Amino acid sequence: TLQHIFKQIFKASLELQEDDHRKALLVSRKKQADDTVVEINGERVGDGQQRLIAGPCSVESYEQVDAVAAALKNQGVKFLRGGAFKPRTSPYDFQGLGEEGLKILRDVADKHGLAVISEIVNPGDIPMAVNYVDVIQIGARNMQNFELLKAAGSVDTPVLLKRGLSATIEEFMNAAEYILSKGNKNVMLCERGIRTYEKATRNTLDISAVPILKQETHLPVFVDVTHSTGRRDLLLPTAKAALAIGADGVMAEVHPDPAVALSDSAQQMDIDEFNDFMAKLEESGLYKSQKKVVKG
Amino acid sequence: TLQHIFKQIFKASLELQEDDHRKALLVSRKKQADDTVVEINGERVGDGQQRLIAGPCSVESYEQVDAVAAALKNQGVKFLRGGAFKPRTSPYDFQGLGEEGLKILRDVADKHGLAVISEIVNPGDIPMAVNYVDVIQIGARNMQNFELLKAAGSVDTPVLLKRGLSATIEEFMNAAEYILSKGNKNVMLCERGIRTYEKATRNTLDISAVPILKQETHLPVFVDVTHSTGRRDLLLPTAKAALAIGADGVMAEVHPDPAVALSDSAQQMDIDEFNDFMAKLEESGLYKSQKKVVKG
Amino acid sequence: TLQHIFKQIFKASLELQEDDHRKALLVSRKKQADDTVVEINGERVGDGQQRLIAGPCSVESYEQVDAVAAALKNQGVKFLRGGAFKPRTSPYDFQGLGEEGLKILRDVADKHGLAVISEIVNPGDIPMAVNYVDVIQIGARNMQNFELLKAAGSVDTPVLLKRGLSATIEEFMNAAEYILSKGNKNVMLCERGIRTYEKATRNTLDISAVPILKQETHLPVFVDVTHSTGRRDLLLPTAKAALAIGADGVMAEVHPDPAVALSDSAQQMDIDEFNDFMAKLEESGLYKSQKKVVKG
Amino acid sequence: TLQHIFKQIFKASLELQEDDHRKALLVSRKKQADDTVVEINGERVGDGQQRLIAGPCSVESYEQVDAVAAALKNQGVKFLRGGAFKPRTSPYDFQGLGEEGLKILRDVADKHGLAVISEIVNPGDIPMAVNYVDVIQIGARNMQNFELLKAAGSVDTPVLLKRGLSATIEEFMNAAEYILSKGNKNVMLCERGIRTYEKATRNTLDISAVPILKQETHLPVFVDVTHSTGRRDLLLPTAKAALAIGADGVMAEVHPDPAVALSDSAQQMDIDEFNDFMAKLEESGLYKSQKKVVKG
Known part of the structure; x- marks a missing residue:
């Protein structure tokens, strides 16, 4: 004894x-x-100005990404998202174009002067990915894939970490800590809805998580209005709520032709809907456009 | 066969x-x-102007309610809430002052020109209650107390129906239908958070329920920021989100001395905090004050 | 100060x-x-012998209840359940036969020597109901209808209290305390599944609640296998689990012709299925039949 | 168009x-x-005989594992589990001994004639791990780490796949499909509780998942009574329920000195408790011991 x-x-x-x-x-x-301000491709996130991240769920072709990127540029949106490695529930669903998808994103982004955000799912792919992306996204299903977090923490590239499907706020902060503890301070958090019994929405947007995360951490906080609601008709109202409650930005999915999208077809906006979404956000007074006004 | x-x-x-x-x-x-507009004591709810409901969790004394009511009047808030019948988890917790509490609310409200909202829990009490209250509240624990819903449907007094602890939006609408089907059209809905695994907040505010309820029904929709979060520090940000997403109003708890409140002491604002809350809501541009400006 | x-x-x-x-x-x-043993119509619940409660979801007619009761008697089951007051999500669904339904239950039970269990939903109905029923059931939607709990606590008739849709075990025990605190010691608890995100079953049977309730309280604990699963094919396996883990009994729904039942048609057993259910429970060694063996 | x-x-x-x-x-x-029967080190799982998997949460030392293994052998338990790579919420919690831990498990298992089950968390570690373990465990946090599933599907070593923290049964089956679709047919499923609002247990054991998985798939199904409940006092009753409902086996944690365990100290049994647990399982008639009786 x-x-x-x-x-x-x-x-x-x-x-x-x-x-x-x-x-x-x-x-x-x-x-x-003090708030952490993350610099991405010359843009700053977390400095008080609210930003948008938009793009298709999956990268499908150069033309598809190019169409979206042109619309983003037109609206003054600087951050282009798109999935090249897709974590899908079924092994028989479209798994993404992989590195080829990252190349498309990079080429299109360079053409339009945008920054690229894309999800990486394998720790071994991080060194390859940093050649293409400006921000590594770690998705909800991988929030506690600690090997992936450690790998993302070992590079300098900014990381957008999404909250897990049913992660507590405390677990979410600890997941971010895995990245910071390895040396990478450029971390942004993203609330994307949690799993509840309610089925009117795909997930339940936990809007209170935003002010809690802003209080408890110094990291920028985004709200993914597409995956939290899973409904095109709720993107605008939830984006307003996110901006009003103090999120540093909003993420939404845009696809030139959602009806034929290889994933998430029911919840992506088309280009017209996206333009309308941006116009109404500005009208609401909650979002300050970054469009450059061309003078005559 | x-x-x-x-x-x-x-x-x-x-x-x-x-x-x-x-x-x-x-x-x-x-x-x-068309939107249902509910008339309460000369005020209109659901007509596009966003309103506030405030007051203590429990009615404890005339002085306590009077102090809060004066603060409400000062801020141009027209709706005074306060609990006289308290549905408490334990039978040994304070159960409310009952009819005596309703009398206090009525007297104080008349003094300050306010409308009274108070929860009723027994179908047999409805006929008595309508002598005192301008709005019958049906609480979360009684959302599927169908006998109570039927009794509230059998009078003309407006009803504020709160969403059940873990009710789906469909069940919520059906609960309201019980009231309307008995003839009472003056029904207002109130999102107050749902039960999830997350423990950083008392409940999880389901902010998306607001635009869904506004789309699916023609009834006014409130958000109870006090019970959804259970945290004083989250009242202001969630109220902003509720107003931005299109709620017809916000409900919050105010107590002259929360530290000694007989219920919910951790989440009520005191008078100073309430004045600050109102000032910041107006500053945000999301709330239009109904204060009368006294000119010199 | x-x-x-x-x-x-x-x-x-x-x-x-x-x-x-x-x-x-x-x-x-x-x-x-010491364990509370509840005496019902000469039978004892909570004395270590495991019991069954069975019967249709709703009372529809004398013939329907009589057919089920005969099957119960044949299997040595002593407790006949049936709903006369039905708390239904929609006001347009069948609401039960009311007092007429209670009369049918009483007449049929007397004919076959069974005890009657039926749900009461209005505090004002308790005095009437005790003339017909041997056990007052308080349903999941009314677990925190404290006025109903108090009314049920004011009589001597045994009470079967079901766990609320998303009640914690602590809230469940406090709800039972409301009844005991008013003087009625004859309380039995019933786990009936909780609301979760999982949709393969109607609710999620919280089987661990049984040993926790047996440890924390001295009251008999039942498991409602019908409402927890909502699937006829899971009644037998979950009944085995309930008996193995130490429940004092199991509740299941039986209807002579489930396909035409006015409620819960998808989850009730018909008479043949019930006989098969009983036979397999006995075979498993987990249930000791109370059938009287008729000697030649 | x-x-x-x-x-x-x-x-x-x-x-x-x-x-x-x-x-x-x-x-x-x-x-x-037909049921899939998985052969592990000469033992068969899924052939109708119910089996136990036991061992410490984390591998801490040779002596610790050896003490547990001797107890297992003494009880006729053939499957030794122990964590060498620990997915922990915080980066500052004990992360496991890594490959050194796998070596300890292999050495001890060989000494006592047991099979080794251990969790692997990095796809890149699979080729190394198969040199030490008889069964690769994929943990709850990695159930949708699809890269890990694919890597585990590319070898022949049997895999024990645990259900995700809040995975649906359908997602669970699709995760298993990832492994089978890569060619590895030796997959076993493990229900380990799901995340709900209830806090009396660490997770809520979804006991109904067992018969559903047995119906829908042909794979063996285990129940982890330790992680589902998180309470030592519930291990025996939930193990009985699991065996009664038809699980192919039960997994439980055993540690020579739980009070000083580097993880999960509150829920592991010590050796005496484990012997008592085994004795009571046999007494219940639900478990058939595989102890060899030594004759005089």
């Missing part, structure tokens, strides 16, 4: 040590009072 | 009949395209 | 008092170490 | 193709009517 006592002392000191670590989580406002 | 066939025909016709009823739910926009 | 201090002292003493109450909840094993 | 029509035809045919795939999911009973 002496051995037992020593073990307990060892364990207690271990816990004490862990407790110290926790008090000083790198993501915490207690550790850093 | 001939008997069986007849039964099936009977059942099929019953179902058909029910289906017809459902298509024409009285709460549905399909049945009534 | 002296007043404030006095209020705090008052509140603190109130809390202390409540805390004492809680430590000694009447439902708690700490208050009563 | 001709192009649009062609795209729609293309998409429709794609969907049709996917639908065919789905009808014939490799995991489905429709594809294979």
Whole structure:
């Protein structure tokens, strides 16, 4: 039992040590009072100006991405998203174009002067991906794929981390901590709805998570209105709520022809709907357009 | 088996009949395209102007209610809430002052020119209650207390129906239908958070329910920011989100001295906090004050 | 602020008092170490022998109930359930036969020597109901209808209290406490599934609630296999699990012709299926039949 | 719009193709009517005899694992589990001994004639891991780490796939399909509780999932009683329920000195408790011991 006592002392000191670590989580406002501002391709996120991220669910072709990118540029939106590696429930669903998809995103973004955000799913792909993307997205299903988090923490490329399907806010912050603890400070969080019993929406947008995350951490916080609601008709009202509650930005899906999209066809906007969405956001007074006004 | 066939025909016709009823739910926009505007004590709810309902969780004394009512009047808020019948988890928690509490609310409201909203929990109390209150509140725990809904449907007094702890939006609309089907058209809905696994907030505010309810029904929709979050620090940001997403109003709890409140002490604002809350809502541009400006 | 201090002292003493109450909840094993055994019509529930409650979802006619009751008697099952007051999501669904339904249950039960269990939904109906039923059921939607709980606590008739749609175990115990605190000690609990995101079953049977309730309280605990699963094919396996984990009994729905049932048609067993269910439960060794063996 | 029509035809045919795939999911009973029996180190799982998997949460030392393994052997339990790669919520919690932990497990298992089950978290580690383990465990947090599933599908080593924190049964089956679709047919499923609002248990054991998975798939199904409940006092009752409902086996955690365990200290059994657990399972008649009786 002496051995037992020593073990307990060892364990207690271990816990004490862990407790110290926790008090000083790198993501915490207690550790850093000032907001983290992430620089992406010359743009700044988290500096008080609210931003939009838009693009198709999946990269399908150069033409498809190019059409969306032109619409983004036209609206003053700087961040182009698109999925090249798609984590799909069924192995028989479209799994994405892979590295070829990343190349398309890069080429199109360069043409229009946009930044590229794309999801990476395999820790081993991170070194390849940073050649193409400006922001590594880590998706909801991989929020606790700790090997992927560690790999993303080992590079400098900014990371957009989405909340897990049913992650608590505390687990979400700890997942971000995995990335920061490996040295990468350029982390942005994204609320994207949580799984509840309610089936009127795909997930339940946990809007309160935004002010909580802004209080508890110094990281920029986005709201993905597409995956949280799963309904095209709710994109505009939830985007307004997100901006009103203090999110640093909103993410939404846009596709030139949603009816034939290889994934998420029911919830993406087409270009006209996107233009209308942007116009109404501006009208509401909640979003300040970054369109350059061309003078005559 | 001939008997069986007849039964099936009977059942099929019953179902058909029910289906017809459902298509024409009285709460549905399909049945009534125009917004329902509820008149309460000379004020209108649901006409496009966004309103506030405020007051203490429980009625404790005349002085307590009077202090809050004066603050409401000062801010141009017209709707005074307060609980006289308290549905509490434990039988040993404070159960409310009952009819005496309703009298206090009425007296104070008359003094300040406010309307009274208070929860009723027993179908047998409805006839008594309508002598005191301008709006009958039916609380979350009683959303599917169908006998209470029927009793509230049998009077003319407006009803504020709160969403159940884990009610679906469809169940919520059907609960409202119980009231309308008995003849009372003056129904207002109130989203107040749903029960999820997340424990950072008391409930999870389902902000998307607001635009869904506004689309599916013609009834006014409120958001109770106090019970959905259970956190004083989240009242202002969630109120902004509620107004931005199109709620007809916001409900919040105010108590002259929350630290000694007999219920919900952790989540009520004191008078100073309430004044600050109102000032910041107006500043945000999302709320139009109804304060009368006194000119010199 | 002296007043404030006095209020705090008052509140603190109130809390202390409540805390004492809680430590000694009447439902708690700490208050009563021995199992409560409820006597119903000469039968005992909670004495270690596991019992079955069966019958149709809704009472539809004398013939329907009589057919089920004969099958119960044949299988040695002593407890006949049937709904006369039906809490239905839609006001246009079948609402039950009311008092007429209770009369049918009583007449049929007397004919076959069975005990009657039926749900009551209005506090005002309790005095009438005790003339017909041996056990008052309080349904899931009314678990926190505290006026109904108090009314049921004011009579001697045993009460079967079902867990709310998304009630915590603690809330469930407090709901039972409402009944005991009014003087009625004959309370039985019934786990009937909780609301989760999973849609393969109607609710998610929380099987762990059974040993927790047996540990924390001295009350008999049943499992409603019909409403927890909503699937006829899961009644037998979940009944086995319930008996194996230590439930005092199982509740299941039986209807002579489920296809034409006015409610829950998809989940009730017909008489043949019920006989098969009973035979397989006995075969499993988990259930001891109470059939009387007729000797030649 | 001709192009649009062609795209729609293309998409429709794609969907049709996917639908065919789905009808014939490799995991489905429709594809294979007979139960899959997985052979592990000379033992068979899924052949009707119910088995136990036991061992410490984390591998901490040779002595610790050896003590548990001796207890397992003594009880006739053939499957030794232990975590070498630990997916922990916080990056500052103990992350496991890694490959060194796998070596310890292999050495101890060989000494006692047991099979080794251990979780792998990085797709890149699979080729290394198969040198040490008899069964690759894929944990709840990685159930939709599709890259890991594909890697595990590319080897022959049996896989124990745990249900995700809030995965639907359908998602669970599709995750298993990822493994089978890559060629590895030796897959076992493990229900381990789902995330709900209830906090009396760590997770809510979804016991109904067992008969559903047995009906829908031909794969063996285990129940992890430790992680589903998170409470030592519920291990025995839930194990009984799991065996009664038809699980192919039960998984439970055992540690020589739980109080000093580096993870999950509150829910692991010590050796005495484990012996008692085994004795009571046998007494219940629900578990057939595989202890070899030594004759005199």
